[in-house]
Structure formats: C-alpha cells, structure tokens
Amino acid sequence: xxxxxIQEVIPYSADDxxxxxxxxxxxxxxxxxxxxxxxxxxxxxxxKNIVRQPVWRLSKITAGISVRFASNSSKIIIRWxxxxxxxxxxMTQIAANGFDLYAYxxxxxxxxxxxxxxxxxxxxxxxxxxxxxENREYLLNLPLYDxxxxxxxxxxxxxxxxxxxQQIIDVSHPIVFYGTSITQGLSASRPGLTxxxxxxxxxxxxxxxLGFSSNGRFEKELAVYIMTAQPSVIVLDCVQNSxxxxxxxxxxxxxxxxxxxxxxxxxxxxxxTINDYAFFKKDDPAVLGTMSFIEEQNNALKEVYETKSxxxxxxYYLSSKNLIGEDREATIDGxxxxxxxxxxxxxxxxxxxxxxxxx
Numbered sequence: 001x002x003x004x005x006i007q008e009v010i011p012y013s014a015d016d017x018x019x020x021x022x023x024x025x026x027x028x029x030x031x032x033x034x035x036x037x038x039x040x041x042x043x044x045x046x047x048k049n050i051v052r053q054p055v056w057r058l059s060k061i062t063a064g065i066s067v068r069f070a071s072n073s074s075k076i077i078i079r080w081x082x083x084x085x086x087x088x089x090x091m092t093q094i095a096a097n098g099f100d101l102y103a104y105x106x107x108x109x110x111x112x113x114x115x116x117x118x119x120x121x122x123x124x125x126x127x128x129x130x131x132x133x134e135n136r137e138y139l140l141n142l143p144l145y146d147x148x149x150x151x152x153x154x155x156x157x158x159x160x161x162x163x164x165x166q167q168i169i170d171v172s173h174p175i176v177f178y179g180t181s182i183t184q185g186l187s188a189s190r191p192g193l194t195x196x197x198x199x200x201x202x203x204x205x206x207x208x209x210l211g212f213s214s215n216g217r218f219e220k221e222l223a224v225y226i227m228t229a230q231p232s233v234i235v236l237d238c239v240q241n242s243x244x245x246x247x248x249x250x251x252x253x254x255x256x257x258x259x260x261x262x263x264x265x266x267x268x269x270x271x272x273t274i275n276d277y278a279f280f281k282k283d284d285p286a287v288l289g290t291m292s293f294i295e296e297q298n299n300a301l302k303e304v305y306e307t308k309s310x311x312x313x314x315x316y317y318l319s320s321k322n323l324i325g326e327d328r329e330a331t332i333d334g335x336x337x338x339x340x341x342x343x344x345x346x347x348x349x350x351x352x353x354x355x356x357x358x359x
Contacts, residue, residue, distance in 0.1 A: 019157045020077055021154065021156070022153065022154045023152060023155070024151075025067045025151040025153050026151070027163075028161075028163050029067065029163055029171075031066050031067075032066050033208065034208060034225045034226075034229055035228045041060050041147070042065065043059035047225060052219070054212070054214075054215045055212050055215050055219075055222070058212045058213060060147040061146065061147050062142035062144075063211055064184075064196055064209025066139050070135065070165045071155050072159050073155030073160075074131045074132070075126060075156060076138070077125065077155075078153055079123070079124040079152040080115075082146050082148060083146060083147035083149055085119070090187050091144075092187075092189050092190065094189065094190045095185060095190050095191060095193075096144060097143050098116050098143060099127070099140060099143065100113070100190045100191050101114070101138060103136045103139075104166070104168055108201075109139060112138075133156070137168060139169075141191035142191060143191060144191050169204050173230055173231060174207060174232065175196075175199065175205050175208070176208045176226050176229060176233075177196045177208070178216065178218075178238060179212075179237035179238050179240075181211065181240075181241075182237070183195075183210070185209075186337075187331075187338055188337070188338075188339055188342050189339050195346040203359045210226065218246070220257050223254045224257065226258070231265060232266075233265065233268065233356060236254070236270065237270040239271060239301055240273075243297065244296045248300050248304060252307070255267060266357065268353070272294055272320060273323055273335075275289050275334050276328050278294060302317065316352065318352060323345055324337060325340075330344055
C-alpha cells in the first residue's frame with residue numbers, strides 16, 4: 001500500500017538505519033505531458049483513435065516527462081514498474097529504461113544521480129544515500145525509451161516529501177518539440193541530457209517532448225494536441241522521418257491548423273542534419289539517407305517555409321549546418337546524437353529560442 005504524502009513537518013532523525021517509506025510519484029507535479037493526460041503518458045487517452053497507432057504506442061514512452069517534488073530526506077530511492085524493458089544497441093540502459101535526478105541549488109539545476117534499471121519489469125534503485133538532511137527541490141526525469149505503469153519515491157521514515165515549494169519551472173506556456181527519435185532522446189546517455197531537457201532547465205520552462213521514433217511526420221493530428229498546451233514556441237523537427245512528398249503534403253496543413261488556433265505563436269522549422277555516412281555512400285536521390293535524398297527533404301521543408309512565411313508571421317527556418325557542428329563527431333551511429341550532439345543542438349536552439357521569445 002502506498003503511503004499518502006506527508007503534509008505536516010515531522011522532526012527529522014539523522015539515523016542512517018531509518019526505514020524507507022514510499023510515496024506515489026503521481027501525487028507530486030508531473031510535467032512534460034499534453035494537457036488532460038493521465039498517468040505517465042505524453043498524449044491523453046482520446047488520442048488513441050485519432051493519431052496513427054505507432055504514434056499512440058510511442059506516446060506511452062515517458063520521454064521528456066519529469067516529476068517535481070521537495071524533500072529533506074538523506075536518501076532518494078525510487079521503485080517502478082516498466083512497460084517494456086527493451087534493450088537498444090545504440091543507447092545506454094540508463095537512458096532507455098532508467099532515471100536521473102536533479103536538485104535546485106545555487107539558482108540552477110544540478111545533477112544528483114541515476115536510478116539504474118535491473119533488467120526486470122520491477123526495479124528498486126537508490127539514486128543517492130547519505131545526503132545532508134536539507135530541504136531541496138528535485139526534478140526526476142523519466143526513461144526515454146520505456147514507459148512506466150507505476151512509480152514511487154522512497155525517503156527516510158520521518159522525513160518530509162511534498163509537491164514543490166518553489167515554482168522554479170514555469171508551466172503556463174510550455175515549449176513544445178515535435179520530432180523524431182533524435183528529439184525523443186536517442187542517443188543521449190541519460191534522460192536529462194537530451195537537447196529538449198537541457199533547454200527546459202536552461203529557461204526553467206516546461207518542455208513537452210513529442211519525439212516519436214521513426215514517426216515524426218508533421219501530422220496535423222499532433223498539432224491539435226500541441227495547441228491544447230498553449231505553447232510559447234513550437235519546434236518542428238520531423239524532416240529525418242519524412243520523405244519530401246510527406247513534407248509538402250503534411251506540413252502546410254499543420255502550419256495552417258496552428259495558425260487557425262494562434263497565428264502569433266512562433267513556429268521553428270529545423271532542417272535534417274546530414275548523416276555522417278552520407279559523405280561516403282554512393283549518391284542516389286532515391287535511397288534514404290544519401291546526400292541527395294536528404295537535400296531533397298530539406299528543399300521540401302524550405303519550399304513550404306518560403307510559401308507559408310509570406311502570409312504567416314513568426315515562422316523561422318533553421319539550417320542544420322551548425323546544429324551539431326561540422327567535425328562529424330556528434331553522433332553515435334551516423335544519425336542519432338550522442339551527448340556532444342545533444343549539447344551542441346541545445347546551444348544552437350537555445351540561442352535561437354532566446355532571440356525569438358526574449359527568454
């Protein structure tokens with residue numbers, strides 16, 4: 001049975017042998033979800049019969065979802081049940097199926113530690129023990145390529161845990177990213193190191209990560225849910241998963257829908273990066289991942305931008321040239337960003353978002 005949140009202040013004992021008491025994490029502040037979403041999904045239940053089924057299944061993945069809470073415990077332990085517990089050759093187990101934790105200290109979010117999955121569907125893992133029993137604000141980032149059906153946070157018996165005491169993160173008008181597996185987080189080494197997560201901590205803004213592995217296709221159905229969040233800025237980064245015909249067909253509809261709801265919200269279109277191996281493959285415009293194929297995808301994106309920006313203000317086009325650098329060291333497999341790639345993308349997008357929004 002899960003203990004209810006302790007509301008009153010209870011005297012703290014520094015005895016390291018104190019038992020662990022668990023609390024249902026859903027009692028705290030869960031951020032990174034589209035409005036009206038329950039549990040640890042990214043889309044609400046009514047999306048099941050609206051979006052494509054691969055997108056619906058991927059919406060159960062917890063990429064970008066975080067739990068905000070405050071506690072004075074000397075230890076933070078979490079206990080969870082995974083949905084899939086799959087392994088990936090180009091991703092750490094910590095990133096795919098595990099958690100990382102940040103604490104707010106000296107006016108910034110500082111990394112605390114990780115919860116490593118056990119390989120079983122149910123895991124109990126200590127993030128950190130032996131801390132000074134001080135009141136702290138925490139941000140717990142959930143797995144990037146798995147979902148959870150239950151999540152509990154364990155603290156010292158006699159310690160206090162509650163919803164955040166300080167606001168810190170503005171949740172009124174989130175930044176929304178809609179994209180591919182790269183947006184979802186492949187192949188950052190842990191959940192807090194994806195470029196959307198880095199941007200969220202930089203601006204202290206809620207970020208909704210709608211990265212859908214192999215299924216980012218500029219679909220209007222997703223725009224409908226994006227707009228329910230009343231976003232401050234929308235970043236569309238779906239080119240990698242969209243052939244040129246799909247871009248030309250889907251993207252205008254998505255832009256038109258966004259504009260019909262709010263014709264002033266900034267829309268940022270991001271080009272596809274050039275796959276590292278494209279420099280060596282025999283070029284063929286009909287073969288996915290070759291130089292000409294990628295260039296045609298980006299050309300389609302630019303065509304839509306140039307057409308729509310004539311009548312739609314607050315649209316921005318970002319070249320991929322400097323997105324992750326030109327040294328070809330920023331991916332793990334030629335496509336997906338490693339930690340260096342995510343950090344470079346964060347720095348690039350942070351500057352652009354700051355200029356556009358004034359954050």
